Amino acid sequence: MIEVSHLTKRYGPNTALVDVNFSVEGSGVVGFLGPNGAGKSTTMNIITGYLSATSGTVNVEGHDILDDADEAKRNIGYLPELPPLYMDMTVEEYLGFLFDLKKVQKSKKEHIGQICRRTGIDQVYTRLIGNLSKGYRQRVGLAQALLGDPPVLILDEPTVGLDPKQIIEIRNLIKTLGKTHTVILSSHILQEIEVTCGRIIIINNGKVVADGTQEELAETVEPQRLLVEIEAPKAEVQESLKNLPHVEDSELMGEAEPGVWKFSLKECGDTRREVFQMCKNEDWTLLSMSGRHNTLEDIFLRLTNGTVDNRIGDRSGKSGNSKNVRSTVANAVGYTVPETDEDLAREQDGKADNDASVKEDS
Structure with missing residues (x-):
């Protein structure tokens, strides 16, 4: 288990981390994402005890990384970007050598042999590391992180510079490790996070701006939309779509082919049968209907570019209510969330007054 609480790190006048909070319990792979300079490496260096925080605490398996450093580090296996x-x-x-350095209390030959088989390096056991391929070197790096069988593994860009075959091999190995270890995986390869991690934490400008499964983040960034292509008069289709019970909004995407119009529907329920019945009743031709899911790339770009629906938040390992969820992201981008609907109405009225004043002045 890792528990990060109110972590802040400053370098002189520059603040790298601001009140970072999250916890990871049990086995599984957690993705740690963020653009360059977001604070990923700083966070990982503090968790592993390489850096000290300006304020806040990190507990690993119940041991404080500063006050009980030896025990905390004994529970961590760390693979930096460059092994x-x-x-x-x-x-x-x-x-x-590392077995002795870590003072592992196990049978040396048996323990190292088991790790070599697990990481697939038993066939190169007697070879010079300098003569190994980059993929095998990464495996050796993973093997050293597993010495002592620590419950927590922190992996920083474990597939950087590898070819596609090696990436798949390392990815599968990480998935296997996630069945018995708590794994925090930092990577710039979104596809890797998407297929490997059950939970994703996104950090931007030193703050956690999202924490959840990909499905949860996709829904809170923007609900799934239904894409339809209908051969019919454009204006009539637009009007009919607006009147469907479970369509909140319809957006004309363009003319897919002569006389065929493509629409994106924002749903508040399953609208597929409604769309089908509408076309049947009007004798229109429904050519296609498909759901559009937000990819991890969509989610990541929206959050790190600041175009965030202010409903996403830091769960700290738990699902929060909508108010807490809104507040976390809003605070991350410097916006105060209205406490009530009345506050929101007053805020909107104020904006309208300001807009009117600007127009009068101009």
Whole structure:
């Protein structure tokens, strides 16, 4: 278990992290995403004890990373972006050296052999690390992180620079490790996070702006939309779509082909049968109907560009109510969420008054 509470880090006048909170319990792979300079590496360095925080705490398996550093670090396996390998050592020598350095209380030969088989490096056990491919070097890096069988694994860009085959191999290995370990995976490869992680934390400008499964984040950024192509008079279709019970909004995407109009429907329920029945009643031709899901790329770009629906928030491992969810992202972009609907109405009235004043002045 990892518990990060109110973590703030400043470098002189510059603030890298601002009140970061999240917790990870049990086994599984958690993706840690953010643009360059967002605070990912700083957070991971603080969790592993490499850096100290300006304020806030990090607990690993119940041990404070500062007050009880030895015990906390004993529970962490860390693979940095560039694995700390000695190229003039064999795999056997390297893992044996780190086994002794970490003071692992297990049978040396049996434990290292088990890790080598698990990471798929048993066939290169006697070879020089400097003669291994980059994929095998990454595996050796993972093997050193597993020495001592720590319950928490922190992996920073574990597939950077690998070819597609090696990426798949390392990805599958991480999935396997996630069945028995708490794994935090930092990566710039969105597809890797998408297929590997059950939960995603997104950090931007030093603040957690989203925390949840991809499905949860997709729904809160923007609900799924239904895409339809209908061969019929444009104006009549537009009017009919607006009157469907479960269509909140319809957007004309353009003319897919002569006489065929493509619409994007924002739903508040399942509208497929309604659209089908509408076309049947009007004797229109329904050519296609498909759902459009937000990809992780859509979610990431919306959150890190600031075009965020202010309903996403930091769960700290738990689902929050809509007020808390709105507040977290809004605070991250410097906006105060109205406490009540009346507050929101007053705010909107104020904006309208300001707009009117601007027009009068101009």
